[in-house]
Amino acid sequence: MTRADAPSTHRLGWTLATLAGWMAITFLGAWLFHPGEESLDELVTSGISWQLVAACIFLVAMIRWQGWHDLGFRSPAPGTLRLLWLPLLMVGLLLLLAAAAGLPPISAILFILVNTLVVGFSEETMFRGVLFRTLWGRMSVWPAILVTSVLFGAVHVLNGFITGSFGNAMAQAVLAGCSGILFVAILLRTGSIWVAIVYHALWDTATFLVVAGALTSDEATQASETASVGGVAATLMPLLLVLPNLLYALWLLRKVHKDPPPGAQTL
Template sequence: MPLTEAPSGSKTSASGLTILLVGWVTVTIFGAKVFHPSPQPLQDLLTSTLAWQVLLAGVLLTAVITWGPGWQEVGFRRPRRRDLPLLWFPVLVLAVILGLAALMGLPPAGVTLLVLANTLLVGFSEEAMFRGLLFHGLRARVSIWPAILWTSGLFGAVHLLNGFVTGDFGPALVQAAMAACTGLFLMAIFLRTGSLWVSVIYHALWDFAIFMIGLASQQAMEQQQALEEAGKGQQMLVPLLLILPNVLYGAWLLRKVRATTAHR
């Protein structure tokens, strides 16, 4: 059955989906306040310790998927090889960003590995929640495009809650807009490759690349004032510019979304 068609299995109730999303947000966002009571920038959080709250959220989703709809049903399956060449452009964009970060100077190996571990946790948790369980539940109720837009919009909206963690809702608003755009792109590669694993891996590597170039930019600054201004600029403008090529490409990939797209 195509991924764009409504699931044939039993529906998750609307209240069940809502409870799951609220539970995920509570563990992920407000759980961060338990481990880090004082406001901290996201870069400091990801470079200082393992994101335990994200790990816990991932464990929760693993249990829900295992005893609920099942891994295959929500999209965790092998990608279709004939569609993997469609990833050439997103991979190129990723390589350019990582290359720039490497040229500017990467942080110590320990910090780099910690950021990679944390972004892998984030990639799995967010993809399983949104492009996985939430999209699966919405497709049982609405047609393909409303499901895509609702999933992407809610994905962006929850990032606004990062303001409770960082103490700054200005950058969180931009992060929410960027996340909504990224979510649309990730939905495109999920539907076109037929595998949520592809979007998990790309999501993780994308976040890793963004944080690496942010950290590299900080290292390149010599004056504290320039550092602060650059940090604000990265949060307010640069990520949106970096995601723009992928968003446009994702829109192109979605131009022919039909009931025959991305068969199971």
């Protein structure tokens, strides 16, 4: 019997230990690499976030050690990618806004691409992979979805220790919790966590491009005003586009408690 087949209490304990380790690496690592207060857009545009890379390595090691082979690292079920038409449309709208605001330098764009891909893998593997699969083994699917999404949103409050702005961190937590429902809907409807990882990365990339473009489009003499506008954009722009995604996610999940979607039983 593999560790994945062990009693659910044993698996829950290791899942919570994995979550604690992931949080320590992600947030304490951010403090070690960036001891001063920095905005999230500064962090993702100024270099590679090595603490996130370390968190990914930690997750892969834990998954291999525990033998968790049911997390959805597989190809999507045939014909399910077309369900992403609305989420991809939302990403497209964000990219149009980014282009209108003015794109940041190419170096910043490259760092955004790398960091958001790492974030997508790290957060999806931890929450929609390890945590959700464990919770689904102990409760019905909707409680597992809600607990996972609430916890996913809650950890974003810890960004306040990095940025120094707990108001923005609370807003990010709400947005992340709503987005988490879409990510789990993508996982369940496609049967593949890879699709959720890629979409998560695309969403974050588009969001940071909007914010970074807004922050670099003004003159240096307007720096303080720009920072304020950037903070508003970081909250309001995703908020306007998260709601359609949330409603669509609820529609995708409308029958999940009755008729598991393709690939759901074999995640």
